[in-house]
Amino acid sequence: MTSKSDLYYSDYLELEKILNSQHPKSGFATDEMLFIIIHQAYELWFKQIIHELDAVRTIFSKENVNDNAGEMSIAVHKLKRVVKIFEVINQQVNILETMTPMDFLEFRNLLQPSSGFQSLQFRMIEAKLGLKMEHRYQSEYYKHIRPGGFNAEDYATISNVEKEATLKQLIVKWAERTPFFDEALWGEYQSLYPIEEGTQKFWSDYKQMYANSLSKAEHGRLNELEKVFYKEGSGDFSMNAMRAILFIMMYRNLPIFHLPFDLLTTLIDIDELLSQWRYKHMLMTRRMIGMRVGTGGTSGAGYLEGALRQHYIFRELNEVTTYLIERSKLPDLPNAVKEKMSFNTK
Ligand code: HEM
Numbered sequence: 001m002t003s004k005s006d007l008y009y010s011d012y013l014e015l016e017k018i019l020n021s022q023h024p025k026s027g028f029a030t031d032e033m034l035f036i037i038i039h040q041a042y043e044l045w046f047k048q049i050i051h052e053l054d055a056v057r058t059i060f061s062k063e064n065v066n067d068n069a070g071e072m073s074i075a076v077h078k079l080k081r082v083v084k085i086f087e088v089i090n091q092q093v094n095i096l097e098t099m100t101p102m103d104f105l106e107f108r109n110l111l112q113p114s115s116g117f118q119s120l121q122f123r124m125i126e127a128k129l130g131l132k133m134e135h136r137y138q139s140e141y142y143k144h145i146r147p148g149g150f151n152a153e154d155y156a157t158i159s160n161v162e163k164e165a166t167l168k169q170l171i172v173k174w175a176e177r178t179p180f181f182d183e184a185l186w187g188e189y190q191s192l193y194p195i196e197e198g199t200q201k202f203w204s205d206y207k208q209m210y211a212n213s214l215s216k217a218e219h220g221r222l223n224e225l226e227k228v229f230y231k232e233g234s235g236d237f238s239m240n241a242m243r244a245i246l247f248i249m250m251y252r253n254l255p256i257f258h259l260p261f262d263l264l265t266t267l268i269d270i271d272e273l274l275s276q277w278r279y280k281h282m283l284m285t286r287r288m289i290g291m292r293v294g295t296g297g298t299s300g301a302g303y304l305e306g307a308l309r310q311h312y313i314f315r316e317l318n319e320v321t322t323y324l325i326e327r328s329k330l331p332d333l334p335n336a337v338k339e340k341m342s343f344n345t346k
Contacts, residue, residue, distance in 0.1 A: 172238065
């Protein structure tokens with residue numbers, strides 16, 4: 001016999017609500033049930049992704065992320081969970097593709113002018129990662145200038161989320177805080193080339209090492225290196241942040257860099273999986289509706305292709321790869337640097 005206080009499976013999960021939330025507009029004879037359930041499953045996973053991203057952003061919002069203690073590994077662990085979720089939801093496109101274009105046509109017109117475009121949670125994921133409205137492809141679509149955009153409330157929510165510190169901004173700040181290049185640590189460093197005046201010893205050498213690694217055809221890259229690592233930085237990443245990222249990528253075999261390197265590669269994974277989702281979704285759209293406009297009023301597959309091209313979040317992290325050199329050519333680091341290499345210290 002169950003007592004009043006015994007927790008019951010369906011009550012705990014509130015299945016009454018969830019399982020009574022599928023109301024196909026075309027009735028139950030079509031594939032609309034599948035269409036609804038797939039979207040709902042996505043939205044549940046989106047919720048979990050947002051939950052993880054918020055936890056990670058809280059960790060990185062601190063003055064000092066303690067890389068050597070649990071915090072950094074908790075953050076990386078949570079981001080890896082996001083990666084796993086994306087892997088699963090990217091597969092779900094395949095289930096929906098068992099619905100044929102003719103099956104879809106049976107109820108498609110009943111959906112106008114709503115569309116996945118209006119998924120607030122999807123937009124929140126993009127915004128929390130670091131995508132800004134002004135960088136969105138055809139951002140005017142968002143403003144509900146025609147049926148299919150966001151209602152005023154959701155648009156305001158996206159705008160407010162954009163005002164919070166994004167994961168990308170927090171990663172930049174974290175990278176900038178790294179203490180690798182304090183001149184005091186580089187006293188015993190043996191420069192390989194004459195030091196360029198006003199340039200930190202390691203970076204003075206690096207310019208030359210990179211120049212040596214370039215083929216004739218690539219020589220123009222040296223100007224790019226100057227711009228990114230000696231003057232301006234790149235995109236949202238300052239010069240110092242870009243230096244720290246390159247340094248972590250190059251010296252990733254040092255134990256202290258394992259977690260930071262893991263963090264960077266996981267962020268690249270997330271960007272890549274998000275793009276894979278966009279790509280699979282675009283192909284599915286082309287397959288289902290060809291070149292017709294979307295129910296949300298965009299140009300359809302054409303719009304999705306534009307978003308795929310433009311909506312990378314951590315493009316600067318991939319850019320760093322351009323400036324790597326062979327490991328065997330890397331100079332040995334002075335002991336003081338190796339010892340100090342903890343994000344723990346300012
Ligand atoms: C029959 C299947 C589907 C078709 C034909 C389709 C079609 C489209 C089209 C044409 C757009 C562009 C906006 C518009 O004009 O409507 C769009 C956007 C979108 N759809 Fe789908 N969709 C499908 C399934 C899904 C599913 C299962 C999800 C899961 C949540 C989803 C989420 C989204 C999102 C998030 C966007 C915005 C993408 C962006 O702006 O980058 N769609 N969809």
